[in-house]
Amino acid sequence: MDNKIEIFSKGIHNVLDDELIPREAASNSYNWITQDGRIKLAGGRQIVGSAGLVGKINALWTGYTTKGVKVLYRKISDKLQYLKAGVWTDILTGLTDTDVSCANYSSLAGAFTLFNSVDGFYLINNAFPESPVNIYNASKNFKGYILVDRGRCLLWNREEDKTGLYGSYIDR
Numbered sequence: 647m648d649n650k651i652e653i654f655s656k657g658i659h660n661v662l663d664d665e666l667i668p669r670e671a672a673s674n675s676y677n678w679i680t681q682d683g684r685i686k687l688a689g690g691r692q693i694v695g696s697a698g699l700v701g702k703i704n705a706l707w708t709g710y711t712t713k714g715v716k717v718l719y720r721k722i723s724d725k726l727q728y729l730k731a732g733v734w735t736d737i738l739t740g741l742t743d744t745d746v747s748c749a750n751y752s753s754l755a756g757a758f759t760l761f762n763s764v765d766g767f768y769l770i771n772n773a774f775p776e777s778p779v780n781i782y783n784a785s786k787n788f789k790g791y792i793l794v795d796r797g798r799c800l801l802w803n804r805e806e807d808k809t810g811l812y813g814s815y816i817d818r
Contacts, residue, residue: 652684653670653684654670654671654672654684654685655670656668656670656671657671657672658671658672658673658674658675659671659672659673660673660674672685700722700723701722701723702722702723702743703720703721703722704721704722704723704743704744704745704746705719705720705721705745705746705747705748705761706718706719706720706721707719707720707748707759707761709750709757709758709759709770709772709775710750710757710772711757711772711773712752712756712757712772712773717729717759717772717775719737719748719759719761719770719775720734721741721745721746721761721763723743724739724740724741724742724743725737725738725739725741726738726739726741726746726761726768726778728775728776730775735776737770737775737776737778738765738768738778741763741765742763742764742765744763744764744765745763746761746762746763746765747761747762747763747790747791747792747793748760748761748762748792749762749792749793749794749799750794751769751794751799753797753817756771756772756773757771757772757773758770758771758772759772759775760792760794760799761778762789762790762791762792762801763789764789764805766780766782766789767780767781767782767787767789768780768781769781787801787814788801788804788812789804789805790802790803790804790805790812791803796816797816797817797818798813798814798815798816798817799813799814800812800813800814801813801814
């Protein structure tokens with residue numbers, strides 16, 4: 647069996663015996679992903695960093711260098727960290743224990759990851775993640791959820807305006 651359901655027309659049957667479950671159904675949805683109108687078994691998993699108890703992860707994000715090397719970031723409790731040679735290394739400490747919003751941004755100046763939260767608006771050069779820059783300026787930008795699309799940073803869910811959508815200048 648190739649662990650792929652071509653036409654997922656019978657749904658999930660989690661109370662029937664395995665022998666009674668139709669071919670076009672699944673017994674549960676654990677470790678399955680939806681892709682192109684089908685479900686298929688998710689690929690393997692890998693533990694990153696050292697095993698241990700870290701509590702809630704407020705954000706997990708992958709940035710890329712200009713050469714395409716992945717840089718893995720995470721936000722836990724009051725720290726923003728990146729994975730350096732298998733060890734989580736602190737970038738920022740003393741932050742508020744809240745979620746952050748992340749986005750990747752590329753320009754002629756390099757490849758960057760943006761982090762936006764109640765603590766600030768940080769620009770991190772993925773080639774040098776240990777040197778974040780807080781680019782927050784109360785007169786020019788806001789705090790909320792972000793995404794970068796076609797050279798423009800879009801922001802929504804501000805504390806002062808939950809329904810507004812804001813766009814930055816377009817970086818040509």
